[in-house]
Amino acid sequence: MKTKHILLSILVISYTAFFSCEDYLDISQHGVNTLDDFYKTDADAEEAIIACYSSWKDTYQSAFWLKNLLSDDCYSAGESWTAASAQLLSTYTFDSDFSHIKTLYTNLYKVIYAANIVLEYVKGDSDIKFRARAEAKVFRAMSYIELISLWGTPPLVDHPLASNEYAQANGDTNALWALVNQDLTEAIESGNLEEKANPDAFTYRITKQFAQALLGKAYMYQKNYNDAAATLNAVVNSGKYALYTDFENIQTTKGEANCESMFESNYVYDANNATGIMSDMIWVYIHWRGDMLSFNEPTQIYSHGGWGFFNPTKESYDAFVGMGDTYRLNASIKTYQQMEDMGISLSGAIAYMPDNAGYFSWKYRVYEEDVINYYWLRCPNNARAMRYAEVLLLAAEANLQAGSATEAVECVNKVRTRARLSALVSVSMDDIKKEKRLELWMEGCRYQDLIRWGDAATVLAQRGRERPALYKDGRVSWNEQKNASAGFKTGKHELLPFPATEMNVNKNMKQNPGW
Template sequence: MKNKINHIKLLLILVGGFLMQACSDQFDELTINPNQPSMNAYFTSPESVNTAVQALYGYISTQRCLGASGSKTQIIRSDEAASNSDYGKPGMYGSDLNSSFYTIEQPFTLMYTTASQASFVIEAAPGIDFGTNTELKNAYIGEAHFWRAFAHYYLLINYRNISPIRNMPRNAGDYIRSAEKPEDVWTFIQEDLIKAKELLPGRGFWSSENHGRVTKGAAAALLGKCYLYRSGIETVYGDDKTTFYNEAAREFSDIINGVYGTYSLTANYADNFDVAHENNSESLLEVQFLGDVNNTSFNPGLATSGLAFDSRGLMLPGAGVGYEGVVHNWLYDAFVESVDKDGYTDVRMFSTLVFNDLAPEIKLRQQNGEPVRLTGPGGWKWEELYPEKNGSTGFSTTSNVLAHPFKAGIKKGMDFSMPTLTDADGTPIISGVGSGVKEYVYNQPRAHGVNWRYIRYADVLLMYAEAVLNGGNSQASITPLEAVNQVRSRANLANLPALTLEDVKHERVLELALEGHRYYDLLRWGELAERFNALQNSDSYFKKFVSSSDFQGFVSNKHEWLPIPINEINTNPSINQNPGY
């Protein structure tokens, strides 16, 4: 799939009469094109169904969805990090967190686009002749059910007040729908995933050129996650307090027991965050990206955008104005306090953060009598990236002094294998800054092709433990304690003798930091407002790394959800805005 997705040009722009028309930093609009032919004309063969299904992956991974806007919604919005990029602004709790900001509108629109086209596949594909290849036909329909569920899952946990697309919209009136109760949307999502799990193939069905296409294991993992999220979120915020911990535990147990094929932790934690080891044994759901080093033909919403992971908002400070991100110091400190059985700093810190690894609190591993150093882009070490100035060994940047109070930058999602390049006289090969300044190829935001491992087996093990500790019935071949200790063992940490929910929560911080889960962990645990208020009161730099100094703070009963985009409010009188906006 990863090496084919860029060829999906037709169906990415044909979806229920919609046409993407944006190519600037602002997402212009979706308009109905009366001259566009009906999608029915393209559904004539198994190949056309496949093209339509592949387009669903394209909608999800294009930069205006999870490739840029949607990913920052999940990562920067948590308590882990801060960003001065436009993409990260909704996560900075300032004036840009509003219903008209484009990075809030874009994923909302594209997730609905995904749901619309998935509905069309679900309705049209059964009528296409696949001959005797029923398994392939079922696989395509199963993929459509999966991505319709995923789209609604994303919309529900971020925007809350939504109206699901249960059938393919065929006229303007079909887009005027009232919001449904969250519990009804959850049920619809779960029904789609149950159907997807029934129809999808098992692990190993797809050929190597189709890496990344979903399987039964992906459907079970997302279904279990939805049961777990629903149980927590609705208990805290909903009217229906029914919990589904038994159902969540069952789904995770089946994955652990190998019902859908063998999944396992990779021996090397770092293999989950690079290009060389994508789609590995730990991956259950992986969003596929291709780097577009030359930034050619960028067209938001279309396959020609490159489907890269646009890393703006995650870049190291000093790499480029408007691109940068920092990690809040509490997360750095949490890793420092995690020491393995041999007295070394938790190995996961070195795949998660970029920091001064020569700081006295860091205990570096030794190899042949020498410390194993952390390197940044192009192999540069911290002191080469940030030469000491005035006694400081932190972010010694001149382009962004707001970075100075922070101890670490972001590594996950970045391809540090790309070199730093300058020509003979020090002038950067990549244009953009003056002579004598080192320029990073990795600074080109659309050069990053690192896949987003959206659900890893480690996450499944930790969610399984959480579900059982919350009262779910274990059906797995291992106990929750054994599951958590498997995760810890890979990091060479001592086994826990017993297990509590607090242990699971802490392990999720260390194992899954900056992977887009933390905000929703706090949300479903009912700890979001308390956590943000505590950090705002204790850390004078919390969420202060912004391009404009307008941090307004987390507001309870408002910021739990993103605002419904103003275009939706203006065109659909049946939808109400979320409270506080």
């Protein structure tokens, strides 16, 4: 057998090498560069910063799972209530060994590692190298904003670690935020980040205004409202971004690279490269549970094969209705009756659809022509890191807290005008919270906002206590889940647990409270 011959040859070669004279093993490597020797040219610098872009893209799927299912925007749904790990998130019954927590934590540090490589070895003596260093600082800061806001005291790693430095202790929160502030400020003031000529001049590279938006967001977490307002106002006043008019496609492939996107990761399908297959499956995960639906007539959207996770909550739907927000509602969520009017209903073979309160996500629908039937179903829709609407609402909050009510009203009304709502003459924090919930529904902002505002303990206390089920006649039943451990717990869930794998190998780390 050919395989056996190959394996035997490897064993013979290994045996011979092991017992040969040591001199034969003392051979210098050819065609291998050290880190100090490699990052010399512009091409090397570009390759190094591309690793940051690629690593950041890998954070998106686990972040989407974590941050949306921990909020009150959606139910987990999917396959099985008891078996699917997604339910552990939406019910707050997960532990430190939870896979998405480990994945996101690990992937964020991969971005930081890639950024530290650039900052350590790419020395600035050309425009490309200067830009690479500025972008690396933004990537490192962006990763730490996530790590600090979700874990509180992650290790501060500002250089490539030597082997005797791997067991890093918890970082000091103030020192971590100081690094974020410094990285973003230096990147912004360097003059080496791209700037768009106008809102329609899209670039996939990190821009100065995106770095400013991140710095403003970081200041909000630090409750430094004056600096946040000044920084976010600079983005608004730059005129480099605008609200996209087609809100119905704001998160579909038809809305990729639009004038509102502050930064997004580009997904391109390559039939010859099956790697990263999970990274562009998130959109099919969100799409409707195709095996439970029947399609009575052709539709413009993908009509089979979705997984049906992330079904909208009743609270989300009611929030839209309570605001009289019909435009954004219809662009975000469809009722079961609206689905039936489009020729889509529960399959005759299915008695009911679990974890569905009679609502379906429309914001993240997948168009038929976008689906790739390769190995597993995939959809190469771009991942948006931040929209201009979020900048406006952050600016509104910062200005209100800093005492600049006029600017706050102007920012909110820009968002409301696109939403086809009447303008407000004054705004309160409650107005901004409501506006942000609807505008950024299921875009991964809600959970961290609730924590930052101190509202999580009230809003999320009952998560997982009831389970809805949708029946073919449109009726919804609510089944009580007798699980006393379900729901947000004060003193525990304000921070995620550090992954169990990290705690097991790093004795210098201290676990977060309650875990």
